[in-house]
Amino acid sequence: MDLIIPTISQGLLWSLLAIGVYITFRVLDIADLTVEGSFPLGAATVAACLTAGWSPVPAMIAAAFTGMLGGIITGILCTKLKIPALLAGILTMIALYSINLHIMGKANISLLQVDTVFSLYAISGMSQANMILIIGLISVVFTSVACYLFFGTEIGAAIRATGCNPHMIRANGVNTDITIILGLLLSNALVALSGALVAQSNGFADVGMGVGTIVIGLASVIIGEVLFGTRSFKNCLISVILGSIVYRAVIAIVLQMGMPPNDLKLFTAILVALALAMPLFQAKLNKRKAAKN
Amino acid sequence: MLRIENIAKTFNPGTITEKIALRDVSLHLAPGDFVTVIGGNGAGKSTLMNSIAGTFPVDKGKIIIDNEDITKWPEHKRARYIGRVFQDPMMGTAANMQIEENMAIAARRGKTPTLRWSAPAAQQKFFREQLKTLNLGLEERLESKVGLLSGGQRQALTLLMATLVEPKLLLLDEHTAALDPKTAAQVLAITNEIVTKRHLTTLMITHNMKDALACGNRLIMLHDGKILIDVKGEEKKSLTIKDLLAMFEKAAGSELNSDALLLS
Numbered sequence: 355m356d357l358i359i360p361t362i363s364q365g366l367l368w369s370l371l372a373i374g375v376y377i378t379f380r381v382l383d384i385a386d387l388t389v390e391g392s393f394p395l396g397a398a399t400v401a402a403c404l405t406a407g408w409s410p411v412p413a414m415i416a417a418a419f420t421g422m423l424g425g426i427i428t429g430i431l432c433t434k435l436k437i438p439a440l441l442a443g444i445l446t447m448i449a450l451y452s453i454n455l456h457i458m459g460k461a462n463i464s465l466l467q468v469d470t471v472f473s474l475y476a477i478s479g480m481s482q483a484n485m486i487l488i489i490g491l492i493s494v495v496f497t498s499v500a501c502y503l504f505f506g507t508e509i510g511a512a513i514r515a516t517g518c519n520p521h522m523i524r525a526n527g528v529n530t531d532i533t534i535i536l537g538l539l540l541s542n543a544l545v546a547l548s549g550a551l552v553a554q555s556n557g558f559a560d561v562g563m564g565v566g567t568i569v570i571g572l573a574s575v576i577i578g579e580v581l582f583g584t585r586s587f588k589n590c591l592i593s594v595i596l597g598s599i600v601y602r603a604v605i606a607i608v609l610q611m612g613m614p615p616n617d618l619k620l621f622t623a624i625l626v627a628l629a630l631a632m633p634l635f636q637a638k639l640n641k642r643k644a645a646k647n
Numbered sequence: 648m649l650r651i652e653n654i655a656k657t658f659n660p661g662t663i664t665e666k667i668a669l670r671d672v673s674l675h676l677a678p679g680d681f682v683t684v685i686g687g688n689g690a691g692k693s694t695l696m697n698s699i700a701g702t703f704p705v706d707k708g709k710i711i712i713d714n715e716d717i718t719k720w721p722e723h724k725r726a727r728y729i730g731r732v733f734q735d736p737m738m739g740t741a742a743n744m745q746i747e748e749n750m751a752i753a754a755r756r757g758k759t760p761t762l763r764w765s766a767p768a769a770q771q772k773f774f775r776e777q778l779k780t781l782n783l784g785l786e787e788r789l790e791s792k793v794g795l796l797s798g799g800q801r802q803a804l805t806l807l808m809a810t811l812v813e814p815k816l817l818l819l820d821e822h823t824a825a826l827d828p829k830t831a832a833q834v835l836a837i838t839n840e841i842v843t844k845r846h847l848t849t850l851m852i853t854h855n856m857k858d859a860l861a862c863g864n865r866l867i868m869l870h871d872g873k874i875l876i877d878v879k880g881e882e883k884k885s886l887t888i889k890d891l892l893a894m895f896e897k898a899a900g901s902e903l904n905s906d907a908l909l910l911s
């Protein structure tokens with residue numbers, strides 16, 4: 355029972371990653387592996403800034419900013435240099451590993467001795483766990499409203515059209531190189547922000563904390579879509595956030611049931627593989643049903 | 648209006664798959680010209696159109712619209728002047744977006760997108776009026792996703808979108824070829840209506856000789872990357888399929904392999 359609030363909180367902090375992955379994977383139709391580098395990039399940036407004495411909000415803005423740069427690099431690799439998007443993301447991810455080490459100066463920074471966004475603004479009498487929930491909620495509401503508004507603008511519509519049909523949007527005068535770069539920039543800013551929040555709630559930033567984040571993001575997106583629908587963009591955003599919370603709950607439950615933590619990534623990968631293969635299973639099932647009738 | 652001067656295009660030059668698609672093609676269109684373009688499979692029709700639209704750069708020559716040299720312009724910049732409808736009905740619209748959202752994008756063709764709201768309610772009345780002219784009942788479905796429409800509906804919508812902002816040049820690449828005969832006739836009728844009523848300078852590729860003769864004020868035939876036949880005005884009006892075949896034989900020195908062209 356006492357796991358419910360931390361589970362929801364973690365789901366909220368990670369849902370920014372999920373929204374970021376949604377923007378590339380669903381809106382732009384690109385599987386962007388940059389996130390594996392930009393998530394720890396956000397964590398590294400926030401850790402470096404906090405230990406240098408910055409206050410948490412500017413430190414998180416800096417984290418989102420470095421995430422943007424990561425997205426721009428991948429964007430330039432895949433538009434201007436015509437490197438396939440998947441490979442472009444891998445290149446940036448690998449490059450960021452070194453850069454993250456440079457930013458942190460070592461592989462791991464503890465944040466237990468510095469003020470984080472969760473401790474500095476703590477309301478007296480409120481536990482750290484509740485603070486994480488509140489700040490998580492604020493971040494998610496702010497981000498999702500901003501995303502919703504942005505994707506309703508002319509630029510946002512152009513980005514959505516780019517993912518859906520690049521021929522169409524080019525024929526209407528939009529430079530798809532720019533829209534792709536913008537989408538990647540926005541996505542990775544959110545992912546880095548997620549990394550910054552998660553690092554502060556964990557109490558440390560680690561250079562290895564990006565491993566598997568793309569799969570976690572995909573799991574959240576797919577779980578959300580299946581359980582909560584995809585009727586409209588608003589619906590999708592809410593689904594993705596809820597998907598991230600459900601994913602955390604699933605993880606909490608299987609851990610409670612005795613699954614060794616080392617198997618978590620294997621478990622998540624299998625979950626995502628099954629979910630991605632779902633349309634195929636569904637088609638086979640329908641065929642069999644049709645054959646029976 | 649449109650001046651094409653000696654353009655050429657070779658695909659995969661210097662490889663075993665090298666293919667000369669356009670050889671030194673020149674073409675001048677007067678304002679309001681409605682030109683139908685015919686030619687066998689692989690004659691270079693789409694290559695000509697894609698060269699004008701900027702899908703790829705040409706190897707040599709110049710493309711000039713309204714005294715402006717656009718040869719070096721990227722595809723998206725040329726969209727300022729050019730409206731397009733593709734052969735594939737899926738290519739001209741964004742399936743996951745609403746009719747309204749698609750039209751809003753088309754309504755600012757050639758302008759750099761801003762942070763203003765994309766599909767303001769104030770535009771709905773205008774969109775509805777425009778859709779009404781298609782007579783397909785789409786004016787009642789402004790909020791439907793385009794992916795729910797049939798191929799013919801999508802092609803008609805694309806045509807409307809391509810002309811929502813008046814293009815200096817309208818390019819239609821076999822835009823009825825993927826439709827069933829009845830729908831194709833319907834979309835062609837809408838095309839004729841829009842193009843003639845608004846005097847749009849238009850290049851329309853068709854594989855149907857009858858349509859090519861019935862529509863427009865000028866007809867060109869491409870063969871092996873060259874313009875073989877170019878007839879206009881009164882001469883075009885009285886032209887028959889038989890005349891056309893005879894002209895082809897005389898010009899090409901061979902019989903027209905008419906498999907790819909619908910003669911009836």
Ligand SMILES: Nc1ncnc2c1ncn2[C@@H]1O[C@H](COP(=O)(O)OP(=O)(O)O)[C@@H](O)[C@H]1O
Pocket residue numbers: 658659666667668686687688689690691692693694695
């Ligand atoms: N992108 C491309 N790459 C290689 N060859 C091409 C390409 N596009 C067209 N071609 C070739 O150029 C020739 C002309 O093609 P196209 O203009 O599409 O003919 P059509 O008159 O049927 O529209 C064909 O032989 C075609 O195979």
Ligand SMILES: [Mg+2]
Pocket residue numbers: 692693694821
């Ligand atoms: Mg063609």
